Amino acid sequence: MDLLMMGIEVVFAPKMLLLIVMAVFLGTLFGALPGVSGTMAVTLGIPFTYGMDGVSAIAFLVAIYCAAITGGGMTAILFKIPGVPSSAPTTYDGYPMAQQGKAGKALGFQLICSAIGGLFSAFCMLLLSPQLTKAALSFGPAELFAVSFMGLSILSSLDSDNICRTIISGLLGLLLGCIGLDPLLGVPRLTFGTRFLNSGVEMIPVMIGFFAVTEVLKQTNKPAKLKAVGNDEGNNAKTKTEMPTFKEVWSMKALLLRCSIVGTLIGILPGAGATIASFFCYSMELKLSKHPEKFGTGIMEGIAAPETGNNAATGGSMVPLLSLGIPGGNAAAIMMSALVLKGVTMGPLLLINQPQYLAATFTSMFAANVIMVFAAIIIAKAFVKVLAIPYSVLGPTIIMLATIGAYSTKNAAVDVKLMAIAGIVGFIVVTCKFNSSAMILGLVLGIICESNLRRAYTIADGATLLEATFDILQRPITLVIMIFCLIVLISPAVKKIMEKKKKTTSA
């Protein structure tokens, strides 16, 4: 209750509320723009937070994130182009509904389901985070290493068709994280004699480069305009959002509850995010449905499942970030970097010493999910016109926004250069079918993993490294988490080998 009151005090202060309303509009708009993912929306929101304190910054970024995930569904329904990757399953039923002349109904349902998923996960976050923090306080460096390694173990599952390349990307990210002053000894490592590398590879310019610049470069050869369904001129201003009735929503209570729970749980898993949640919820509902043949033809369940799931994942991804200091996904990693930049020490002690962070995150998420419904109705009318803006204006503007974000990190031009290089490298990474998300995950988690592992070895008993390793693995929590990590890490590869064997046997 105290937390709730604290959150209300922070978020409902006039200035903060105005900022959240602004964040919701920005987020919905960013999310609705194809090519601007939820992560990129959060990244583009960073420059706005430079004048804010840590608590306001997280409240603002969380609101952008929640709204962006919802905004992505709008383009999925109207244009069959998911604004954010997590809205891809929404196109399966959203677009056919729009083609049947029910675009307004589909948009209304998408908004309500997103809000339900978001609100459910926000409450889960409020209830779970303090418990997880209490447990995490008893953790030593060995357990903290195991928890952060759990985030890395998801690497092999990020792209099951490209396990080897995804692992290479993750390892490259880990190696990039080693550049700079050694965290324990303070000596320059892998800097190749350059003083610019002494402070390490700055995460925010690299992330901005990878997500924003690379995306614009990718779009450079693509068509400049989009067409809304049912109108050849691309002018869909007559599309009116039609809210579902209570009866319609109530008839799907079981689906909404299932997808909210599953979405939140997937969000909590480090590395898995809104995209996995929405696909998982869609396929789960398809399997559980009494009429699976209707999926893909334009039914409400096909919109409700992914939209509830992906918004529920937003709250879930904040649980490990706030309680353990481990980002649950790319967007959470960017929020973490923004907070670290403000001098906030992430980890279990954050919620004990500064509970206002959890309170502000929860209340902001709550407010954003409610405001979002109204904001999106306005934006749905207006954004079709925004999408009519040619990419020749939109693309360069995105890069300039990214540049402001990169420069303002430390007011250093070297970060803008780093962003530009990261953008080009990101493009090469994508061209060679490597995985940029895995690289970012490695870069963010590598530093946490290494410092905790080395501290664990320093504390452990043992005359040699091997003995110290056995001592570390004798800690039950560490052992259990490491076994779990190992299973998660190798299971996609084993599954692939088994499938190959099955195919050869049947052939």
Added chain:
Amino acid sequence: MAIELIVNLLVLFGAVFSYYYVGTTMPKSPVNELGAEQWPQAIIILLVIALAYNIYGVLKRGRNGKLAESFKSLAPDAVRFFKSKLFVGMSIVLVMSLLYEPLGFMTTCLMFLISYGYLLGERRWVRLVLFSLVITAILYISFAVFLGVLLPRGDVPFLRNFALFIESIIPTF
């Protein structure tokens, strides 16, 4: 396929070099502690194994002359790339990053929006310049003036004075 192989080989050589570099430049660690060199070296060992496997995969896929064919088309592909919009786009982004501080935000932003907009197919000059001017003004005023974000004013005196003039005419709250 050829590009993929070249990139993989370059990363592999870089990784092997880094393994020895970090080993020779870091202080020797005690036998029972994880030193500054061991964590990156462990990552590099795993990276080398994964890269070797990936290269093997590329070579395997490139059998039946596919890889040789890919190498043959490498030169024409490279020429096509250097003539492509993509390469020009990359160059514009790089040049913008180099000029960002010396010329200041306003000039760089305006030049970048015009040049990239032109690259993306906008041929109506008046519209392009007008849009670029408006966006530059919106970004500068929103961030530098209202949000208090420090944006470079430029090292060239008249550009710096112009930026200061713009800031002085807009009321702050």
